[in-house]
Amino acid sequence: MTVLTVNGKEHSINGDPNTPLLYVLRNDLKLNGAKFGCGLGQCGACTVLVDHQPVYSCLLPISVLEGRQITTLEGLGKNGEPSPLQRAFIEEQAAQCGYCIPGMIMRAQGLLNRKAAPSDAEIRAYMQPNLCRCGTHMRILRAIRRAVKDMRTARAEPVR
Amino acid sequence: MNAPDLRLSRRLVLATGGALVVSFALFPNAFAQDAGAKPPGDLAKFPMLDSWIAIDAHGAITVFTGKAELGQGIKTALIQCAAEELDVDPSAITLVTADTERTPNEKYTAGSHSMQDSGTAILNAAAQVRAILIDLAAKRLNIPVEQLHAKGGSIVADDGRSVAYKDLISGRELHRTAQAKPSLKNPKDYRVVGKKFSRVDIPGKLTGKPSYVQDLRPERMLHARVVRPPSYGAKLTDIDIAAVERLPGVVKVVRDGSFLAVATQEEFQAISAMNALADAAKWDETAQLPKQADIYAYLRKLPSQDTTILERGNAGESGARSIRATYHRPYQMHGSIGPSCAVAKYEANKLTVWTHSQGVYPLRDSLAKMLKMPTKQIHCIHVEGSGCYGHNAADDVAADAALIARAVPGRPVRVQWMREQEHGWEPFGPAMLSDIYGAVDAGGKIVAWQYDVWSNTHSMRPGGPGNLLAGQYVAQPFTPDAPKPIPMPEGGGDRNAIPIYSAPNIRVISHFIPQMPLRVSALRGLGAYHNVFAVESFMDELATAAKADPVQFRLRHLDDPRARDVINKAAEEFGWGLKEKLARGHGHGFAFARYKNLAAYCAIALELTVEHETGVIQLGRVVAAVDSGQAVNPDGIRNQIEGAIVQSASWTMLEHVTFNARDITSRDWSSYPILRFPALPVSVDVHVIDRPGQPFLGTGEAGQGPMAAAIANGVAHATGVRIRALPLSPANVKAAIGI
Numbered sequence: 001m002t003v004l005t006v007n008g009k010e011h012s013i014n015g016d017p018n019t020p021l022l023y024v025l026r027n028d029l030k031l032n033g034a035k036f037g038c039g040l041g042q043c044g045a046c047t048v049l050v051d052h053q054p055v056y057s058c059l060l061p062i063s064v065l066e067g068r069q070i071t072t073l074e075g076l077g078k079n080g081e082p083s084p085l086q087r088a089f090i091e092e093q094a095a096q097c098g099y100c101i102p103g104m105i106m107r108a109q110g111l112l113n114r115k116a117a118p119s120d121a122e123i124r125a126y127m128q129p130n131l132c133r134c135g136t137h138m139r140i141l142r143a144i145r146r147a148v149k150d151m152r153t154a155r156a157e158p159v160r
Numbered sequence: 161m162n163a164p165d166l167r168l169s170r171r172l173v174l175a176t177g178g179a180l181v182v183s184f185a186l187f188p189n190a191f192a193q194d195a196g197a198k199p200p201g202d203l204a205k206f207p208m209l210d211s212w213i214a215i216d217a218h219g220a221i222t223v224f225t226g227k228a229e230l231g232q233g234i235k236t237a238l239i240q241c242a243a244e245e246l247d248v249d250p251s252a253i254t255l256v257t258a259d260t261e262r263t264p265n266e267k268y269t270a271g272s273h274s275m276q277d278s279g280t281a282i283l284n285a286a287a288q289v290r291a292i293l294i295d296l297a298a299k300r301l302n303i304p305v306e307q308l309h310a311k312g313g314s315i316v317a318d319d320g321r322s323v324a325y326k327d328l329i330s331g332r333e334l335h336r337t338a339q340a341k342p343s344l345k346n347p348k349d350y351r352v353v354g355k356k357f358s359r360v361d362i363p364g365k366l367t368g369k370p371s372y373v374q375d376l377r378p379e380r381m382l383h384a385r386v387v388r389p390p391s392y393g394a395k396l397t398d399i400d401i402a403a404v405e406r407l408p409g410v411v412k413v414v415r416d417g418s419f420l421a422v423a424t425q426e427e428f429q430a431i432s433a434m435n436a437l438a439d440a441a442k443w444d445e446t447a448q449l450p451k452q453a454d455i456y457a458y459l460r461k462l463p464s465q466d467t468t469i470l471e472r473g474n475a476g477e478s479g480a481r482s483i484r485a486t487y488h489r490p491y492q493m494h495g496s497i498g499p500s501c502a503v504a505k506y507e508a509n510k511l512t513v514w515t516h517s518q519g520v521y522p523l524r525d526s527l528a529k530m531l532k533m534p535t536k537q538i539h540c541i542h543v544e545g546s547g548c549y550g551h552n553a554a555d556d557v558a559a560d561a562a563l564i565a566r567a568v569p570g571r572p573v574r575v576q577w578m579r580e581q582e583h584g585w586e587p588f589g590p591a592m593l594s595d596i597y598g599a600v601d602a603g604g605k606i607v608a609w610q611y612d613v614w615s616n617t618h619s620m621r622p623g624g625p626g627n628l629l630a631g632q633y634v635a636q637p638f639t640p641d642a643p644k645p646i647p648m649p650e651g652g653g654d655r656n657a658i659p660i661y662s663a664p665n666i667r668v669i670s671h672f673i674p675q676m677p678l679r680v681s682a683l684r685g686l687g688a689y690h691n692v693f694a695v696e697s698f699m700d701e702l703a704t705a706a707k708a709d710p711v712q713f714r715l716r717h718l719d720d721p722r723a724r725d726v727i728n729k730a731a732e733e734f735g736w737g738l739k740e741k742l743a744r745g746h747g748h749g750f751a752f753a754r755y756k757n758l759a760a761y762c763a764i765a766l767e768l769t770v771e772h773e774t775g776v777i778q779l780g781r782v783v784a785a786v787d788s789g790q791a792v793n794p795d796g797i798r799n800q801i802e803g804a805i806v807q808s809a810s811w812t813m814l815e816h817v818t819f820n821a822r823d824i825t826s827r828d829w830s831s832y833p834i835l836r837f838p839a840l841p842v843s844v845d846v847h848v849i850d851r852p853g854q855p856f857l858g859t860g861e862a863g864q865g866p867m868a869a870a871i872a873n874g875v876a877h878a879t880g881v882r883i884r885a886l887p888l889s890p891a892n893v894k895a896a897i898g899i
């Protein structure tokens with residue numbers, strides 16, 4: 001049995017400890033955010049955060065994840081409300097088919113966890129591992145920039 | 161009206177022509193008035209209003225479309241159309257998309273036809289439903305129709321009285337034949353159409369709500385994987401399945417001839433069992449693929465059916481300057497980010513398939529033949545998948561799921577392809593080539609134009625069961641349908657082969673090649689991607705020969721005012737021709753096309769740099785203008801064109817399928833690289849020219865061709881070298897500029 005901490009909750013997972021995290025998230029925990037794209041670490045559709053850093057869940061066996069904080073798309077928002085980054089993606093209508101977008105959001109969140117105000121060049125370089133076939137990239141960039149701005153404004157607002 | 165009644169009537173309407181007779185009898189006036197004229201869009205094929213719109217006793221409004229959401233935003237645009245003419249809030253509408261037991265059979269969601277076919281039908285049906293509701297209210301309130309209008313789900317009288325839609329509908333009031341010319345709203349009064357309106361599917365997709373066929377998890381569902389042969393046409397000669405059957409979680413190994421699959425309890429077990437099966441399988445391989453390096457010469461030599469699709473004057477006429485050129489486009493793939501997936505369940509002789517196919521009805525018919533089941537026992541329901549951009553493996557995986565589900569009755573089965581299967585087995589966009597001869601006179605006008613294009617078919621959709629991959633490998637295999645060209649005016653390999661520009665002497669010949677060395681079918685834009693690349697590159701070559709500015713040269717040969725407007729808009733917003741001196745390696749590129757010469761107009765201007773040492777193209781600003789007729793959702797149009805620009809940049813600068821003598825070798829994202837973030841343009845700006853009241857013109861495929869040619873023209877401007885073979889990859893650019 002493997003105990004995983006996903007979006008702040010512990011789950012006991014029976015089954016093969018070699019199973020990549022992606023299948024456990026999707027099937028055992030019924031979380032739709034992480035998607036199967038390649039299973040090869042080449043596309044980022046399966047991206048989730050482990051201890052706040054983006055990883056390919058299609059490659060990581062659950063056996064190495066006990067005691068780590070796993071965050072999926074579903075864990076970003078609070079009380080059923082989308083997170084600032086998700087909100088920015090919705091505002092910018094940054095999706096066509098949308099299949100790649102959960103991975104994009106998770107990777108971008110990983111960047112913002114590391115750096116509150118990345119430059120455009122830093123965003124482009126950091127997003128390099130994630131593929132989108134619909135060509136939604138320009139909107140994804142706009143959404144990330146918008147989130148950076150929104151979060152800066154939110155921080156600047158006086159706390160009531 | 162209650163729902164079961166409605167469904168019954170819908171099926172009657174769809175199944176028999178007889179229902180029409182009934183309604184003609186009930187509403188003889190409607191018939192008399194419509195004699196001869198057909199209602200617009202797909203309303204002509206399905207003229208009963210309740211095929212499209214239902215209002216139940218609680219006032220719930222359901223709109224039905226035979227088209228499917230592919231990520232292009234069609235759901236949102238169709239809801240906007242219905243809400244506009246019904247005068248209700250868009251949130252009051254439930255939209256049911258492609259479903260063989262519920263929606264009209266609008267065949268495929270393809271060819272940028274959805275707004276033209278279904279959008280037009282729904283807009284017109286909704287307008288007539290509103291008129292019927294007003295009529296009913298007039299009788300109920302006993303006042304003339306002129307004193308009534310629709311508002312927020314009620315018919316309101318000038319004197320303030322009102323009656324809700326639900327109170328006006330008691331039965332089959334909407335079971336009526338559509339009129340040919342309903343009275344539509346004046347576009348000036350639109351509140352929803354043409355306005356900013358967020359996509360209905362986006363919030364769910366971005367917060368992890370189940371949105372895709374990949375996300376379905378019905379009770380007791382099994383996971384399955386298929387073992388594909390090592391190469392095209394290989395036969396499974398021997399396999400010991402007993403060892404695999406003992407692996408953890410294995411419920412069933414399915415073998416039918418050379419079709420091999422496994423169903424398991426857990427998904428990762430299916431992958432392990434698939435690998436074990438693949439290791440155990442012995443195949444007889446026979447495929448012989450042509451040499452990749454010689455593919456164009458090979459295609460040119462294959463037998464072809466030649467059609468002159470346009471001839472006027474003497475196309476061989478000489479002029480002051482003339483040019484001959486040959487353009488090439490390699491095999492390219494759809495490359496959906498999520499490999500194709502389907503869920504199927506076989507129970508009590510009935511098969512249900514949840515699929516992201518672009519054509520649920522044709523798929524159903526094809527499955528019926530493959531499984532030798534009556535059509536009415538098969539139910540295909542569209543559920544979104546990863547973007548497909550044409551005929552990818554969606555239908556194939558649905559056939560896989562159906563075969564496996566039949567072997568485990570009562571258990572839903574979910575099958576998803578692996579990445580290397582998707583890359584290796586999807587039907588590619590065909591390789592193409594064309595020869596062009598053109599001449600300009602001393603005044604810089606085109607005097608002659610000769611164009612020959614060679615191509616395989618651009619549609620091997622099911623179709624017969626042999627067009628489904630599994631159908632080719634079962635014990636009693638089916639042969640694929642004989643490939644057919646798609647006739648003009650839309651065309652397939654010759655789509656956009658006829659230039660939109662005026663030329664007094666012209667001949668265009670389409671060389672259709674039936675024999676297909678690689679598996680091919682419809683990829684977004686079909687032949688238009690190649691033909692627009694060739695024609696628009698050549699226009700720049702002729703402009704150079706005529707010493708003319710490329711934009712002016714195009715305008716000189718164009719009468720259509722909407723085409724001119726789009727070109728002028730893109731040029732103006734870009735700041736074209738401001739005569740700045742460009743630094744070494746910097747170039748500007750322009751291109752234009754009207755998709756199929758009958759759908760949306762799109763012009764693109766861009767700047768780029770070519771790095772001399774590496775051949776790497778870096779895109780700068782990209783500016784596009786598009787005219788899609790009446791714009792229902794302008795941001796949706798921008799989203800589609802932005803996407804087309806980036807996708808086409810990827811096709812054009814990077815992509816080609818690779819193969820050896822036996823098999824496809826571009827099997828993942830490292831052997832078939834696509835565009836990544838650092839290679840994006842600096843900016844992409846799309847300007848939508850709205851044409852209120854004009855017919856909808858499909859947008860989904862309008863940008864691909866122009867983007868390819870704009871890049872090629874930019875590279876020629878930057879380097880002085882014209883590259884006529886795609887992709888414009890660093891290696892090819894470097895080779896062409898000779899360093």
Ligand code: FES
Binds near residue numbers: 039056057
């Ligand atoms: S699915 Fe994990 S990187 Fe592609």
Ligand code: FES
Binds near residue numbers: 231
């Ligand atoms: S939005 Fe479709 S793959 Fe990115």
